[in-house]
Amino acid sequence: MLISLNWLSDHLNLNGLSVDDFSQRLTFAGVEVEGIEQKGVASDRVIIAQILEFSQHPDADKLSVCRVDGGPAGVCQIVCGAKNFKTGDKVPLALEGAVLPGNLTIRKGQLRGVESQGMMCSGKELGLGQDHEGLLILPADAPVGSPLGDYLGSDTLIEIEVTPNRPDLLSHFGLARELSALRGAAAGAAGEAGEALVLEPPHQVAVKRTDHLAGAPAVELPSEACPFYTARVIRGVKVGPSPAWLKTKLEAIGLRPINNVVDVTNYVLHDLGQPLHAFDLAHVRGGIVVRAAVEGENFEALDGKTYVLTPDDLVVADEAGALALAGVMGGAASGVTLTTTDVLLESAYFVPSGVRRTSRRLSLSSDSSYRFERGVDPLMVEAASARAVGLILELAGGVAEDVLVVAGQAPVLTGEVALSGDHVRRLLGSSISDDDISVILRRLGLGGPGPSSAGGAGVWQVPSYRQDLQRPVDLIEEIARVAGLDGIPSRTMAHFALPGADDASYDFALVLKTKLAALGFYEARTIKLVSTRQLDDGLGFDRRRSTPLALKNPLSEDHTHLRPSLVPGLLAVAAHNVRQGAAAVRFFEAGTVFAQSQNPKAGSTEAQALTVLLSGPHVPPSWLKKAPYASDLYDLRGVIESLLGRAEVRLKKIDHxxxxxxxxxxxxxxxxxxxxQLRPARARELDAPDPLYVAEFNLGMLETLLGKDVRYAEIARFPSSTRDVAFEVARDFAHGQIEDFFAKQIKEPLLAGVVLFDVFTDDTGARLAADRKSLAYSLTYRDAGRTLEAKEVDAAHAGIIKALTTKLPLTVR
Amino acid sequence: MLEELDTLKTIALTAVSAAADEPAVEAARVEFLGKKSALTGMGGRMREVPPDQKGAVGAKLNEVRTAITTAIDEKKAALLAARDAAAVAGIDLTLPGRPAWRGGLHPLTQLQDRAVKILRGMGFALATGPEVETEWHCFDALNTPADHPARNEQDTFYFPNGWLLRTHTSSVQIRTMETAVPPVRIIAPGSAFRRDEIDATHLSAFTQMEGLYIAENVSLADLKGTLEAFYRALLGPKTRLRFRPHFFPFTEPSYEVDVELHLAGQPARWVEIAGCGMVDPAVFEAVCQQRGDRVYDPERVTGFAFGMGLERLAMILFGLPDIRLLIENDARFLQQFA
Known part of the structure; x- marks a missing residue:
């Protein structure tokens, strides 16, 4: 919302308050200042001067020495570089102390040895446009000696963001009321005198009341969405352009002047915060009824668009149909135009939720709906109407009927709140006194305190415009806001919480992540939303049983599902880095993966995954190793084994x-x-030059299996013996079968370890048949209590070989 | 014999000196000091020496053996020293090393861990909650009315069954209070989602850190002291904070927190860094109703909550011009933080 300081000065004496102070005050009132814009010339040290005479500077070809008449400022000597003026011209003169845009402060000085008592300015130097060609030549009627800002008009516009709980600040009057309360409260609390405030109470014109328009039935309010409706008829107006002061005010805050009647309603909205609507009475047939729209009812609004309404929408209608979408926008047919002579001025209270629903459903927001949906002051309804009627009569003439058409009554939305000083002090942790609390609340317009109830709580009466103040804590917030946090101590004494299961999981994940970083992988963090197409890249290890989770309202095709796996994101990371020319792609990610829950009432199944992606040379190419081989499955497995440390990792081939x-x-x-290994076809789509390997783990399961405390196993104190053996097997026979056999079938107590140390094949068939393979193992034998004799070892070894050769399709080489 | 011994010594020393390598020195040792050497033979001939010369010959024998032994030891040492020197000669220690892959944690993870460590040191424990949430946990329990703008389908991702992607980690407050009893002192780093187009300053999925402290007599003074201590530990002991009154449905009073940012070559400026406030009694009432008990009776306990966006903090701390750098995962970006 834009606030004009000129406009604000109608309500509040701003003298002595710099824009910075003003901005600071708003900020600490909880109103965010998003921008400050100077319009026109703010400094009153920039005046209108007339050039009396000028001559060539004795020492500089391009400079002139001018004598100018500054009115009350006297005749000044100014050195000037511009050439576009003549004797008698009126120009802007910045005197000593003037501050120009860009924080340029004007001082007296010597220019090439000639004194200059100020600076004559171009339009650009004053922030009045881009013309930098020469001095700004002013019209001949410009009053010499007057501040230029007064002549041209100047203003400061402040863009503010008001939080949704403070609709009372959505007007110049409301903001002035708040600022005056804060200034007074702060001054009062500090025991200083506050400045005099020009806070004009809204006009309150007593008129007679009626419940119907002349010759029409009574106004009907069948809907709870409008508890209070007023209308006033003004006849014989002359619709035309607004006067300059009104246009200037509206234009300053970005509104387009339309005609004097419409401009008055807009002015009152931004001045007092109460939205109004003016109908052309000639288009109102019969009585007014504020009713729910009929399903499918068409309504052509002022914006030229036709909206299809539902019974959720509230309309202001006559007997012919909807005249306005209540609180949101008037109708195209019933608006005030240049031909209008009789006006019906509406001022009402519409319930916030109804206006909000309609505004949202139709994506139709207006200055009016913005205020109604946050909650206007019910007591402003009549006052704003009276103020607008007065202005219309003044600007457009005509005669107001001496009755106000009224239906319903102003709702009472605020009441009494009991508050004890101890409650305030306890929640704020401060020692603020009861007196200071009272000063603050009174300045904010609260009445009281009334008689103390039990427990020493005083009873406060909340004004109609502060519907956000309903509970004691709402009042405490106000006290904290006005008193500020400087008076509140900084306390650091507290209970402590012991680490729990979530801490353990966090630490476990961080250890694995740190290990992977040390193994030469960068951690990636990808967006948790993926596209439908990316779902095919999923590698969740229970993917066969789970269904991905689709959003109801995705924002784009790229983000339609929650990721079922970290692989889709990491493949995109790989593709990005390959495109950027990365020699290798080595990344990991840890984070949540999602699936549809089996339970239809539940949201999702969420698990923590850890995923590694690997491709490219197995070591960085260097002068020592110019062309390292590309990482293969065994590099991936090596990484997994390093990552999982003491755990014995097994891989079992599956289809995927x-x-x-x-x-x-x-x-x-x-x-x-x-x-x-990723399917080569998919790797080619990613432009990956080398095979791409991925592995995805369930972090929760890893934590369960690896996060336990370690039990020490005794270190062998006696020497071991080793025996080697090589087996010849079919080419497609897997080492894992022998590994499994050792794990499950061999019970030899002396066997302490088995290591595969050679795999040999020969495609030529010279040393081994081409369809055969040799697997060589080194077996270690040991006893914890003594040194073994060779014949014991031999016997054990022979037994193992016999078992293997009997049960598995292999022979000893 | 004395002349013989002198001659032997000269021959032996010449041979040792001429030995070019360790095997040659070893051969010389066997030849001149071994059991079959002339010197050992002469030792056996001592009984032939007349008694008056035994002393002189014996001394000579010792002298010659010692001289040869010393020469051999020295020669061996010299050869070893030469070999050790040769082993490192010609190595250019200015050449680049044999490279290993570099890796590292994502800067956001590093920042999050810094924050977690500080807050754990301040006695907070970690808490988590689901990212796919109910409207009740994300909004209703947090005192956000049904027609609040944030609950719009324009702003929040929903699922067909009415669940949603949590729009803030504040839902973890509710999840925690459902199961734990006061005092509660937790932090919850995690993802939050808003239906925003991704651009230089917005992500549709981002990272927040929530904090919550509930006990008897927790006050605004505790909140102020805690956040001041935290940001000073994170950003430096001279860090200044300011609390701007603000509005959140689930806290009252509510504040936005700014820190004063000092960047080289720029005037100091205040930047928004967190939201916080005292837990609204309505939140406690919602939790009490859900739990079916009064352990969170707002007459008995009070609390503060705070939340901060970690991406924004990272942008400020690391000087990132575009938030998308944090999700692009370019290795050249990540290695700057490794």
Whole structure:
């Protein structure tokens, strides 16, 4: 909302308050100042001067020495660089002490040895346009010696953002009332005298009342959405342009003047905060009824658009149909135009929720709906009407009927609130006195305190315009707001909370993330929303059982679902970095993944995932290794093993639509993740030059399995013996089968470890048949209590080999 | 024999000195000091020496053995020293090292962890809640009326079953109070979602950190002291804060917090960094009703809550011109924080 300081001065004496102070005061009243704009010339040290004579500067070709008449400021000598003037011209003169836009302060000085007592200005230098060619030549009737700002008009416009709980500030009068209360309250609390305030109470014109328009039935209010409606008839107006003062005021705050009657309603809205509407009485047929719209009723509004209404919408209607969308916008047909002679002026109270519903449903917002939907002051309804009638008579002539048509009555929305000083002090943690509390509340317009109720609470009467003040805590907020936080101590004594399960999960995730960073991966953080197409990139390890979660109202095609997996986001990160020329892509992400809950009443199943993505050279290329091989599945597995530390990781081959090499990753028989190589076709779409590997883990399961305390296992004190053996197997026989066999079938107590140390194949068939493979293992034997003898080891080793060769399709090489 | 020994010594020392490598020195040791060496043989001939010369010959034998032994040891040491020197000769220590991949945590994670560590040090524990929330937890319980603008489908992501993506981490306040009893002192970092077009200053999914402290007699003074201490620990001990009165449905009084930002070459300015306030009694009443007890009776407990946007804080702290840098995940961006 734009506030004009000139307009505000109609209500409040702003002398002695700089724009910065003003802005500061608003800020700490809870009103956000979003911008300040100077219009015209603000400094009264810039005056109108007349050039008496001028001559060439003795030492500078481009400068002139001028004698100018500054009226009360006397005759001044000014050195000037412009050439576009002649004797007798009237020009702006900035005297010593003038502050020009850009915070340029004018001082007396010497220019090439000649004294200059100020500066004659161009339009641009004064912030009055872009013309920098020469001095601003003023009309011949400009009064010499007067401040230029008075002649041209100047104003300061402040763009403010009022919080939704303070509709009483949505007018110049309301803001003036607040500022005066704050200034007075602050001064009062500090024991200083407040400044005199020009706070003109709104006009209150006593008129007779009636319940109907002349010759028409009584105004009907069948809907609870309008508890109070007034109308006043003015006959014989002469509609025409508004006078300059009114146009200037409206234009200053960005409104387009229309005609004197409409301008008056807009003026009163922005002056007093009460929206009004003027109808052309010639278009009102019969009596007024404020009713719910009929389903499908068409309404052509002032904006030229036709809206289709529902019974949720409230209309002001005559017997022919809707005249206005109540509180939102008038109708195209019944507005005041140049041909209007008789006016019906509406001033009413519409219930906020109804106006809000209509405004939102139709995406139709107006200055009027903005105020009604936040809540106007019921006691302003009649006052604003009276003020507008007075102005219309003054500007457009005509005669007002001496009766006010009234239906319903002004709702009473505020009442009494009991407040004790101890409650205030307890919640604020301050020692503010009962007297200071009373001063603040009284300055804010509250009446009281009334007699103390039990517990020492005084009873306060809340004014009609402060509907946000309903409970003791609402009053305490006001006290804190006005008193400020400077008087409140900074307390740091508190209970402490012990870390719990959420802390443990946070720490566990951070340890894994830090490990991956140390393993040469950057953490990515991607948006949790993905496109329908990206769902195919999902790798959630229970994806076969889960359905992705679709938004009802996505903002764009790119963000239609909550991510079921971190892989879609990381593939997009890989593609971005490949396009940017990255040699390798090594990223991880940890975060929430989502699926449709099995329970239709619940929202979603949420899990924490940790995902690694790997592609490109296995070490950074350098002078030491110019062409490192591209990372392969075993690099991915190495990373997983480093990441999971002491856990024994197993991979089991599975089929997966996204992966060409796919494995379930398990720890101790529990599947904790999925991983493998992305299908080459998908990798090509991402322009990835090398194979791309991904692995996704369920962080919660990892925490359950790895987050336990470690039990120490005794370190072997006696030497071990090793025996090597190589098996010949079919080419497609998996090492995992031997690994599993050792894990499940071999119970030899002396066997302490098995390590695969060689895998050999020969495509030529020279040293090994081409369809065969050699797997060589080193077996370690050890006893915790003694050194083993060679023959014991040999016997154990032979037993193991016999078991393997009997049960598995392999031979000893 | 004395002349013989002198000759032997000369021969041996010449041979040791001429030895070019360690095997040659070892060969010389075997030749001149070994069991079959002339010197050892001469030792065996001592009984042939007349008694009056035994002393002189014995001394000579020792002298020669010592001289040869010393020469061999020195030669070995010299050869080892030469080999050690050769092993590092020619290494240019100004050449780049054998590279390993660099990695690092995302700057937002680093910032979040800094904040978490400070607040844990101040006695807060972590809390979480679902990101897909009910309207009740996200709005109703937080005293946000049904026709509040934030509940519009223009501004909030909804699901067909009426659930929504939480618009703030404040819903964790409610989740926590549903199960925990006062005193409650928690922080909740996490995602929040708003139906905003993504541009240089907006994300549709962003990160907030919520704080909540509820106990008997928690006051605005506690809120002020806590946030001052936190931001001074995060941004420096001289950090100045100001509390601007504001409006949130779920706190009263409510404030927006600004910090004074000092950037090189720029005048100091205030930037908005958090929202906060005293928990509104209506929030406690909603929780009491849901729990079916009065442990959060607003007559008995009070509390403060605060919330801050971590992306915004990161932009301020790291000087980021565009919030999208934080979700683009360009390696050249991330490595600046590694």
């Amino acid at each position: 639509p996204l992966l060409v090499l796919a494995a379930e990753i398990s720890i101790g028989g529990k599947v904790v993740g999925l991983g493998g």
